[in-house]
Amino acid sequence: MDDSFFHSQVRTVWWEEDEADGRAQIGLLDQSLLPQQVVIMHLQHEQQVADAIASLKVRGAPVIGVTAAFGVALAAARLLAERQAVQRELTLAELSEHVHEVSQLLCRTRPTAVNLFWATERMQRCLQQVARTSMPVQQLVALLQEEAQAIAAEDVQACWQMGMYGAELIADGDTLLTHCNAGALATTGIGTALAPIYVAARSGKNLHVLVDETRPVLQGARLTAWELQQEGIPLTLITDNMAGHFMRQGNIRSIFVGADRIAANGDVANKIGTYSLAVLAHAHQIPLYVVAPCSTIDLSLPSGDQIPIEQRKPEEVTTLYGTSIAPAGVAVANPAFDVTPHPYISAIITEKGIVRPPYRENLRELDTEH
Numbered sequence: 001m002d003d004s005f006f007h008s009q010v011r012t013v014w015w016e017e018d019e020a021d022g023r024a025q026i027g028l029l030d031q032s033l034l035p036q037q038v039v040i041m042h043l044q045h046e047q048q049v050a051d052a053i054a055s056l057k058v059r060g061a062p063v064i065g066v067t068a069a070f071g072v073a074l075a076a077a078r079l080l081a082e083r084q085a086v087q088r089e090l091t092l093a094e095l096s097e098h099v100h101e102v103s104q105l106l107c108r109t110r111p112t113a114v115n116l117f118w119a120t121e122r123m124q125r126c127l128q129q130v131a132r133t134s135m136p137v138q139q140l141v142a143l144l145q146e147e148a149q150a151i152a153a154e155d156v157q158a159c160w161q162m163g164m165y166g167a168e169l170i171a172d173g174d175t176l177l178t179h180c181n182a183g184a185l186a187t188t189g190i191g192t193a194l195a196p197i198y199v200a201a202r203s204g205k206n207l208h209v210l211v212d213e214t215r216p217v218l219q220g221a222r223l224t225a226w227e228l229q230q231e232g233i234p235l236t237l238i239t240d241n242m243a244g245h246f247m248r249q250g251n252i253r254s255i256f257v258g259a260d261r262i263a264a265n266g267d268v269a270n271k272i273g274t275y276s277l278a279v280l281a282h283a284h285q286i287p288l289y290v291v292a293p294c295s296t297i298d299l300s301l302p303s304g305d306q307i308p309i310e311q312r313k314p315e316e317v318t319t320l321y322g323t324s325i326a327p328a329g330v331a332v333a334n335p336a337f338d339v340t341p342h343p344y345i346s347a348i349i350t351e352k353g354i355v356r357p358p359y360r361e362n363l364r365e366l367d368t369e370h
């Protein structure tokens, strides 16, 4: 497969330099405005990066990991530039402390997606490893940038591999269901859950995708529908509460979803509503596949019960595009994710292959970095 395989020009996040003064910055597609507007942001401070992640301008587990890595590299470059401007030395100890503090800042934005923690830990490890070599601090800052670029490049590669493995599970003529957005917009590559769909479609299989709208913030309706449309993949948008109806009618061959964190026993935290889908799928004997890179696997947690679930603001539920849809003062719950117990998961597709039960043993053999 060559680069022309993927038609869309979707780019989620990248490293760049300001045209005017050559300052390091991060280019980022503002996903909160899609599909109505395609707006590119240019971030020059780590606080802007943290705000972009917290406000879902960039969202999806793999790409928030990449964004956090770029954020750490940006913070290091910014501190060095500040010191150079006043001709003050930046010591290794100061750089290390700054990188640690910025990692903590970025990790406070979204607690469930483990990729954020994985990426910032990897950035800190990179600094610790080379620090012993007494390398000049300018070179350490450049190395952090290279490490972030490597994380992004590995994500692109992982998406391809997940796509190739997952496509084997899709047959010509299948109708598939997906939830939220686990496509190109959630990664720096062709996506996680949507990657097998793209690979299968490009290999000539005729497919149809049912897309859950995914309340409360509509990643399915706004992002997945937009992304699939750009790629020319036939789709039908449905509201979340229609999924059971279509399963019962026998219209759905399999379900592909992403993941924000996978525990050692194979329990999966993913966008709220995934658990309900999984139970329905089980009742209708429809396979549910989770597609995620190894950076989403957290072997330090024995089960999904230990996965922290992000609670988001009530306004995401009580309003739609700024318009109130509920009575003022109503009590609201807004967990962003739920946990699907592993017995409901038919297979977990990673860049290293397809993992089937028993998950505890088979995930351990994958050689993840956690």
Ligand SMILES: CSC[C@H]1O[C@H](OP(=O)(O)O)[C@H](O)[C@@H]1O
Pocket: 059, 060, 061, 062, 179, 180, 181, 182, 183, 186, 187, 192, 193, 219, 257, 258, 259, 260, 269, 270, 271, 272, 336
């Ligand atoms: C490829 S992971 C995408 C993953 O991210 C989503 O959450 P959010 O939009 O809140 O970042 C959701 O859980 C998707 O499955």
